[in-house]
Amino acid sequence: MDIPRIFTISESAHRIHNPFTAEKYATLGRVLRLTPEMHILDLGSGSGEMLCTWARDHQITGTGVDLSPLFTGQAKARALELKVSERVSFIHRDAAGYVAAEPCDIAACVGATWIAGGLEGTLALLRQSLKPGGMMLIGEPFWRRRPESDAVAQACGANAPEDFLALPELVGLFDERGYDVVEMVLADQEGWDRYEAAKWLTLRRWLEANPNDPFAPEVRSILTESPKRHVTYTREYVGWGVFALMPR
Template identity: 60%
Template sequence: MDLPRSFTIRESSHRILNPFTPEKLATLGAAIKLRKGASVRDLCCGKGEMLATWARDHDIAGTGVDISTVFLAAARERAAELGVADQVTFVHGDAAVHVAAERVDVAACIGATWIGQGVAGTVALLERSLRPGGVMLIGEPFWRAEPPSQEAVEACHARSREDHETLPGLISLFDGLGYDVVEMVLADEDSWDRYRAAQWLNIRTWLDANPDDELAPEMRAELSADPLRYTRFERSLLGWGVFALMKR
């Protein structure tokens, strides 16, 4: 049980595996007013940057769950680097079926709502781990503008227009699920650039070092097409943010 190698190649230099800068991640932690000793559960935690930096900055305790052994190894290294290895734990497992043994103060899924087959299912999954009065964090893309064509939709990693909500549509969805939106921190074009453009250098660096690898043709094709696809469609059409929710 692991991620395909293409994911780890694409994300090799990243600590944050979504279009957030370290500053925005810090803003999120401050915005939800994390208290000392709060318990945080992060499903699809990636390289654990949120848990590790929040443990350092807010003295929280947390557990991250991810399917990638490569990402989890990086998460443990980062926790040790920041001196918080005794506060955070990283578990290899399927986040789609993970429920905390003891309910937590903050339950998060940042950019991986596919684990619940969409936002509603992921909210239901996280709810099973969240204490009454706790804060849920959902990271999710949304349409900034109406996609002009099916080509544009697919360039934004969607199969159909209905795969993503608009920002007001996403807020309405949370409301319909019985949750108040109490904070949000949104990516901007610069943070998108830092995330997506860095992937191109990661791929090129890997290709230069591994020209005969069986994945090389696939990664070469991605690098040849992705910068134009991103600048033509994704950069202007697709937004992304983390939304803090509290159940009514």
Template identity: 60%
Template sequence: MDLPRIFGIREASHRIHNPITADKLAALGQALDLVPGTRVLDLASGSGEMLCTWARDHRITGTGVDISTVFTAKARARAAELAVADRVDFVHGDASGYVAHEPVDLAACVGATWIGPGVAGTVELLARSLRPGGLMLIGEPYWRQEPPTQDVIEGCHAGSRADFRTLPELLESFAGLGYDVVEMVLADQDSWDRYQAAQWFNLRRWLDHSPDDELAAEIRAELTTEPARYAQYTREYLGWGIFALMRR
């Protein structure tokens, strides 16, 4: 059970596996007014940056669950680096079926709602671990503007316009599920640039060291086409944000 190798190659240098910066992640922690001892569950926790930095800055405790052995190892190393390994732990496993043993104060799935599958299913999954009155975090893309053609939709790695919502539609969908949106932090184009462009450097460095690997042709093709695709489509048409929800 693991992610395909290409994910680890593409995001080898990333601490945050979403188009959000460390400053914005810190701003979210401040906005949520986290108190020491807040218990957090982070499903699809990646390299653990949210849990580790919030444990350092706010003294939260928590568990992260991720299917990637590479990212889980990086998360554990980051916890040791920040001297918070006694407050956070990371489980290698399938987050799509994970429910906390005891209710938590904050349950999160930041940028991986396919585990639900979809927003509604992920909200339902997180709710199974959340104490009454607790906070839920959902990270999700949205259309910055209406995609005018199917080419634009596919250029954003979507199959149809319905794969994403506009920001107002996304906020309304949370209300339709019975939740109030109580905070949000949105990526901007610079956030996207930092996330996507770092991938190109990772791919090139990997190619320089592994020209004969079985993935070399696939990665060469991606590196050749991805910068222009991103600039034409994702950068212009897709937004991304983390949304804090509370059950009504």
């Protein structure tokens, strides 16, 4: 049970597996007005940076669930490093369909809404783990600039322009589905650079260490094309943000 190999290679040195920076997560924790002993469920928790730093800075407790054994192991190590392992736990399993045994103050899926078949399925899944009066966090892409063709959308990581909404449309969708948007923090182009560009050195070092691996030609192709694709497409067309929602 694991995510595709290219992600465990390209993001093996990442602490954050999305376009947020440490500063953006600090801002998000502050504006959510976190208080000690709030419990947070994080589906698709990656290497655990959100839960671990919030446990350190705000004394929350949390549970993270992720499909990658590598990232789950890194999350546990980060909890030990920050001395919060008694406050947060990380589970290696498929987050699809995961519902907390006890309702949570915050139920989050930050950048992994594919786990429930997309945004709407993930909203429904998170709501099952939420206390009355609790908040949901959704990390989701949106178009800063709508692609002119399917080919441009695919270069941005989508299949077609219809896959993502513009920011006003995304916020409007939350309203239509019966949620108040009570906060949001948006990534910027620097965050995209840190997420995407950090992969390139990792890929290059992996190729140097594994020249005869059968996967090496694919890694070489990705490394060759990714910088050009990022500066031409992702950086210019794709926005990303975390939205705090409360059901009405």
